[in-house]
Amino acid sequence: MNKTNNYWKTNLKYLVVLLIIWFTVSFGFGILLADTLNQIQIAGFKLGFWFAQQGAIYIFVILIFVYIYLMNRLDQKFKNQK
Amino acid sequence: MELQYWIWIAVGLSFTLYITIAIITRASSTGEFYIAGKGVPPIANGMATAADWMSAASFISMAGIISFNGYDGSVYLMGWTGGYVLLALLLAPYLRKFGKFTVPDFIGDRYYSNLARGVAVFCALIVSFTYIAGQMRGVGVVFSRYLEVDITTGVLMGMLIVLFYAVLGGMKGITYTQVAQYCVLIFAFMLPAIFISLMVTGNVIPQIGFGSADSDGIYLLDKLDGLHRELGFHEYTSGKKSTLDIFFITAALMVGTAGLPHVIVRFFTVKKVSDARKSAGWALLFIAILYTTAPAVAVFSRTNLIETVSNKAYAKLPQWFEKWEATGLISYEDKNQDGLVQYVADPQTNELKVDADIMVLANPEIADLPNWIIAIMAAGALAAALSTAAGLLLVISSSVSHDLIKKMIKPDVSEKGELIAARLSAVGAVMLAAYFGINPPGFVAATVALAFGLAAASFFPAIVMGIFSKKMNKEGAVAGMVVGILLMLFYMTKFKFGWFGGGSENDWWFGISPEGFGSFAMLVNFVVSITISKFTPAPDSEIQRLVENIRNPDDD
Numbered sequence: 316m317n318k319t320n321n322y323w324k325t326n327l328k329y330l331v332v333l334l335i336i337w338f339t340v341s342f343g344f345g346i347l348l349a350d351t352l353n354q355i356q357i358a359g360f361k362l363g364f365w366f367a368q369q370g371a372i373y374i375f376v377i378l379i380f381v382y383i384y385l386m387n388r389l390d391q392k393f394k395n396q397k
Numbered sequence: 398m399e400l401q402y403w404i405w406i407a408v409g410l411s412f413t414l415y416i417t418i419a420i421i422t423r424a425s426s427t428g429e430f431y432i433a434g435k436g437v438p439p440i441a442n443g444m445a446t447a448a449d450w451m452s453a454a455s456f457i458s459m460a461g462i463i464s465f466n467g468y469d470g471s472v473y474l475m476g477w478t479g480g481y482v483l484l485a486l487l488l489a490p491y492l493r494k495f496g497k498f499t500v501p502d503f504i505g506d507r508y509y510s511n512l513a514r515g516v517a518v519f520c521a522l523i524v525s526f527t528y529i530a531g532q533m534r535g536v537g538v539v540f541s542r543y544l545e546v547d548i549t550t551g552v553l554m555g556m557l558i559v560l561f562y563a564v565l566g567g568m569k570g571i572t573y574t575q576v577a578q579y580c581v582l583i584f585a586f587m588l589p590a591i592f593i594s595l596m597v598t599g600n601v602i603p604q605i606g607f608g609s610a611d612s613d614g615i616y617l618l619d620k621l622d623g624l625h626r627e628l629g630f631h632e633y634t635s636g637k638k639s640t641l642d643i644f645f646i647t648a649a650l651m652v653g654t655a656g657l658p659h660v661i662v663r664f665f666t667v668k669k670v671s672d673a674r675k676s677a678g679w680a681l682l683f684i685a686i687l688y689t690t691a692p693a694v695a696v697f698s699r700t701n702l703i704e705t706v707s708n709k710a711y712a713k714l715p716q717w718f719e720k721w722e723a724t725g726l727i728s729y730e731d732k733n734q735d736g737l738v739q740y741v742a743d744p745q746t747n748e749l750k751v752d753a754d755i756m757v758l759a760n761p762e763i764a765d766l767p768n769w770i771i772a773i774m775a776a777g778a779l780a781a782a783l784s785t786a787a788g789l790l791l792v793i794s795s796s797v798s799h800d801l802i803k804k805m806i807k808p809d810v811s812e813k814g815e816l817i818a819a820r821l822s823a824v825g826a827v828m829l830a831a832y833f834g835i836n837p838p839g840f841v842a843a844t845v846a847l848a849f850g851l852a853a854a855s856f857f858p859a860i861v862m863g864i865f866s867k868k869m870n871k872e873g874a875v876a877g878m879v880v881g882i883l884l885m886l887f888y889m890t891k892f893k894f895g896w897f898g899g900g901s902e903n904d905w906w907f908g909i910s911p912e913g914f915g916s917f918a919m920l921v922n923f924v925v926s927i928t929i930s931k932f933t934p935a936p937d938s939e940i941q942r943l944v945e946n947i948r949n950p951d952d953d
């Protein structure tokens with residue numbers, strides 16, 4: 316029981332961290348802070364605009380693959396403990 | 398060779414491929430019909446999900462819409478990709494572990510009530526029908542545009558094809574056809590995009606190309622902002638919607654994506670819980686290829702359009718202009734009789750009307766690409782439209798045959814009987830969808846975008862709380878879903894169709910547009926569910942064990 320609890324708690328911890336990043340890059344950088352970030356220009360891209368139309372999407376993909384990696388590792392650990 | 402021949406060859410070959418796949422992979426049991434026998438490898442499922450997800454609208458219209466709205470178009474880019482993060486993290490693995498056939502299955506079992514199941518079926522049907530009516534219309538439009546038949550014939554052709562492989566193949570057939578359709582559509586979208594990027598910026602990768610400078614050393618986006626200012630349009634990289642509305646629309650599209658039954662059900666088709674996570678990752682990667690290219694295409698074609706037409710003599714415009722004028726997608730009226738094209742923001746003096754779809758459709762001609770590429774684009778657009786229609790169709794038929802007939806009306810129906818019912822309801826659903834495709838009710842265009850709001854307002858909270866809270870009970874979940882979907886229906890009919898006294902933009906609650914209201918209705922759903930569950934009995938220990946089981950990763 317305790318092991319299952321630990322597993323679930325670790326999972327929730329991952330979720331919270333990843334979802335904070337998810338929120339920050341899209342709703343944060345891409346929307347709420349877009350005007351401020353647009354003051355910064357990298358190559359031809361204003362940064363806020365870039366996050367809204369490119370950056371957020373790349374980071375979404377990375378987030379899911381990070382979660383896959385973390386959970387596969389956690390699943391393995393959980394199996395070994397049993 | 399003549400363009401029309403190329404198109405028939407490309408379309409004919411791709412259709413033969415889909416039908417062959419459907420025959421090879423046809424379903425022989427309800428398990429195969431509903432969820433492909435739980436045997437789909439994650440990468441294949443990712444491709445199938447991507448094809449299922451990207452409709453004719455993503456393929457043809459999205460780049461154009463972004464092109465006309467600039468920054469405001471970001472709501473679609475972030476909204477229709479960010480939802481996959483929610484799916485992968487909050488829903489897919491647990492629903493796969495639960496291991497039944499449909500979304501109402503989960504709601505009905507987790508909330509131990511047929512009332513909850515019934516409400517979920519009702520929501521699934523409303524969401525899927527608003528969505529599929531638009532898809533059938535899209536199929537018809539694509540057929541008619543490329544094959545030069547009228548829209549009705551186009552809808553009927555599309556209907557027959559979908560009918561054939563969805564009814565025969567079920568989920569198993571659809572899945573593998575969608576894999577093929579993804580390959581066709583992504584190739585068809587990327588090829589012209591890469592050519593145009595090369596032509597405009599000298600960079601093969603469109604995603605990098607649209608941040609680079611042209612031959613005069615001016616950054617493309619700066620140039621476009623400048624052109625927009627000159628002509629009185631809103632600056633391309635900033636947009637004109639309020640930040641609050643952008644926030645709410647993006648959230649509604651994200652959460653709606655995660656709540657759409659035809660997307661969720663794709664994660665029931667894999668072998669293991671960990672495969673459900675993997676398929677979500679692959680799906681988003683495959684979707685992101687198109688979704689990060691679309692904004693680049695939008696910038697290239699917007700710049701190209703303005704530079705080609707603005708203040709140029711009408712008589713000297715390139716040939717593609719004339720060709721697309723004949724289709725009515727672009728039209729010119731010389732208001733001040735000077736023979737030049739004034740393309741400006743002010744409707745009084747603007748002389749050019751451009752349909753958003755032209756931005757993708759006319760690309761190959763603008764870039765002067767050979768005919769066979771246009772033919773591949775035709776096949777790609779059809780692949781996008783058909784794959785989405787087929788996926789939706791399956792959700793509708795399984796809602797009727799599994800959730801309604803098997804689980805509620807006639808539980809003793811045999812496996813064979815249920816399979817027949819599934820096929821018959823697929824036939825019925827196609828006919829109804831085709832009818833709406835041929836006689837589109839005025840609400841179709843308005844409601845497709847709102848299907849996301851409806852999904853966000855109804856399913857998402859009930860599923861998430863069903864997994865993450867052991868205390869959530871049937872009273873809370875049912876009340877939340879009912880209040881959520883009714884509130885969303887009320888708001889959209891009020892401001893879109895003028896029911897309940899109608900209203901204009903000034904009457905929007907807190908300045909939130911109907912497209913963004915799904916986020917608000919979702920919050921109300923959460924609040925109502927949680928409040929009511931506090932005052933009603935918690936679910937019994939059996940349900941609590943069910944929730945614990947869903948959270949436990951051990952494979953079944």
